[in-house]
Amino acid sequence: MPIPSRPRAAALAVSAALLSTSLAACGGDSKDDVDLPSQTLSWKDCPAPSESEGGGEPPSPLPGGTEWQCATMKAPLDWDDPKGDTIDIALIRAEASGAEDKRIGSLIFNFGGPGGSGVTTLPAFGTDYAKLRTRYDLVSFDPRGVGRSAGVECEDAEQLDKYFQQDSTPDDEAERQKLVDNVSAFNGNCEKHSGKVLPHVRTTDAARDMDLMRQVLGDDKLHYFGISYGTELGGVYAHLFPKKVGRAVFDGVVDPTEDPEQGSLGQAKGFQLALDNYAKDCTSQVEDCPVGDTPQDVKDKIAKLLRDLDEKPIPGIFPRDLTQTAATNGIAQSLYSKDFWEYLTEGLQQAYDGDGKVLMMLSDSMNGRNEDGQYSNIQAANVAINCADDKPRYTPQDVEEKLPEFRAASPLFGDYLAWGMLGCTDWAVGGAADHPDVSATGSAPILVVGNTGDPATPYEGARKMAQALGSGVGVELTYKGQGHGAYDSGNKCVSEAVNRYLLEGTVPKEGTVCS
Template sequence: MAGCSGGPSDGGGDGSDGKDRSGPSTPAQSDASASVLPSSLTAQKLDWGHCKATADSAAPSADWQCATLKTPLDWSEPDGKTIGIALIRARATGDDRIGSLLFNFGGPGASGVSSMPYFAATTPKLRARYDLVSWDPRGVGASEGVRCRSDRDVQAAETVDNTPDTPAEEKAYFKDAADFGRSCARAAGTLLAHVSTTDSARDMDLMRLVLGDTRLHYFGMSYGTELGGVYAHLFPKNVGRMILDGVVDPTADSVGQSENQARGFQRALDDYLKSIEEDPRKGSQKIVSLLDRLDAKPLPTSSGRGLNQSLALTGIVLPLYSESRWPELTDALQAAARGDGSALLSLADEYDERDSSGRYGTSSQSQRVISCLDDKRRPTPEEAKKRLPEFDRISPVFGEFLGWDTAGWCYDWPVAGQFDTPQVSAPGAAPILLVGNTGDPATPYEGARRMADELGKGVGVELTWKGEGHVAYGSGSDCVDTTVDAYLLDGKVPKDGKVCS
């Protein structure tokens, strides 16, 4: 059992006395969005029915229901064209129901419809008191999901060198990036300009209203924390019990986010290397040497496909998301050192959602579509090259890839970006619990404190877990789980700065 420090789980940080200050019985505050929306949206009745199998997952058990929410394509024209948002829910199993608890699993681009039933199996206490609800955000999965490339084109793009060393490789890299944007424009049409985080936050408030909740109870993970912060900024009086786990740094622009990830993944890799009694500096250099060799000549695999540098790096990234998978990384690196790239390729395929038949999932395509609409700052290739030494200093393993990515990710994108950094200040909102993991590779720990500062005094309450892997709830800390459950189930706000070790 992991220990706790920093005060009891029902302590009162920021002047809190541990009492519920965001419960469902609190009268609804004025709803700015509902007052200007047509009744065809606000009064719509969801037609809940049996969930069907999707291309990416089998149909869940019969206790899950699915429905479609009608929401404006363009929130500036609420009387205009609408799109469908796919929802999934399981009703509360107990008698003491609190309301709905919405989940976003990150990405951006993760399918809540596919993920919710699997996650719910680990949270029986929450399921007893809440209707567990998730959705595919606009541009994702069953909600007008965007498929920019065919499976064949995705596989072909894997041969593009993502760390170009020559003018020819650089030309091919940026040509591929521009081609991706153009194919997204053809596939998505007018939707491409309406899949932003702000659009999804407004969808959430309509969801809250149609579900019949006076306040929004929400559990956001990874990118879902940014979405939660944006929602709190837009609708502070509608915030109920909100958990943000694996917190995105809202003060970082697109370049800063890449620097954060380089720092976070290198930190996680260093921790992994220490766990196998390998000096982090020497271990990282061995991996860099392996990647350099693969840049020159891919390794053979049992599938007949070659393991190149980019695929190998992807295969290294995946196990860093969970400490329980570190042994797989050891086995894969050892096999690669012997000349067999099969294990690293298998890990890369899992990350890329590639199945044995060569079919790819679309979450990474949706991720790019959403984040490029959000991000206003788009460095040029020349600017990215100038930053490469700094990225390499931050991370000898991941820095070069993420440095190039600052320019390649949204290169020549057909739609203008919306902001440099998201607005998340939420004065007057109920306390929001932020869970930061000191070993988180994808959303480094420092983001939780920065989100707390941006949300404002008395709003952001920080909980630290001294752990490894991405996000904390359900990752093995009884301290984290009981603190989060006490907040969500009983409204007990922990002391700001509480630490679980």
């Protein structure tokens, strides 16, 4: 499986658990304008998250007692047939804490993936956005195909346990064919269980849902905070509805100019950079680094561990063993945030001693598996949305040809990410395009925040996004830091710049750098 461009907040939420109003709904200003019946949202106390959202308890009130409220919006299954079948889009909100006359409107969040549940992620980190709540209702949603919004279903927990344990970096023809067969079987099960929705989970569909959401929430403009894949969704929205963009921030930015191969290669470079930074940090501590004496020694020992696991897995979380694939996945998860580096150190120490529990916990987090052995549908939705969006279909021969380039980009993650390009093999629906169109002439300014140490969405993507949005639209801000995304990093310069823009409308100077 490829490494998703997951949100820092969602990843932290899962790992922390494992380790310790009536309006006419008419179209916007896109060429695909449609008229839809009016609808009223009925806000109620939120239920416990569904299994497809990851399970757990209902969201706790925010400090001060504000309760989270949930509602369901009706949207067309097929935006080309808006008067046909409908689907439910699950929403969550916390109402603004400030004076009503200071309220700007709703601030809609998408935390990325694609495939992440906004209904579970927003309340998990709602306190991080307390300043923004002074003037906005905080709102998020499960995008179509995700969680309770016509969630894509592929395989059950027992099947997924086996799927995520498979050898994702084949060394010979037999292993290669087995990987192809497993991917094809998984994708066939997605069609079997969710064939009706698969053609309608493209990012353009989700963008139209957001414009409907804007209207149903009562806002003239869409105020938006997109993280990771959420930046791509925001860019597509801005392209379709440029005159409806209000104040928008993109953080942890996807490069909209890349095709899937280029995106995977960029991730290989990004995760290798994050691993290099981890190794340097560990070996620069006053006390000895417990997983290596020098940065290169750290990486050499990790590489040896993965080679050993390819030959002989070690005990993980009973009854599963830690395989090479699961360990690689767990290491990647730990590189999403510097806050995870201590877990990586602990996991490596244990794995060197023959205990794979911590690395497997991290891998489970990436895959959406909870302690009860049940899976959210984040990976199923991730595949469905990517394969509906991305036109290219890669063969094993394509991967073989590209392996040297991927290995040069990352000795540790290169093979894993290269073979991950087979994810859309035998997918039931054709992909829409080589890459998304985010050109947004006529849009209000969009603040694009790039992080120089971002592993999942490398820094260069922020500049490419700002340029693709168009002159006078994309405004770039650089954060010299580590981890996926910048706003939640704790950097005061970044948070103040974002807050000033969203709360006061003050656009930072182009090229602002925070460190």
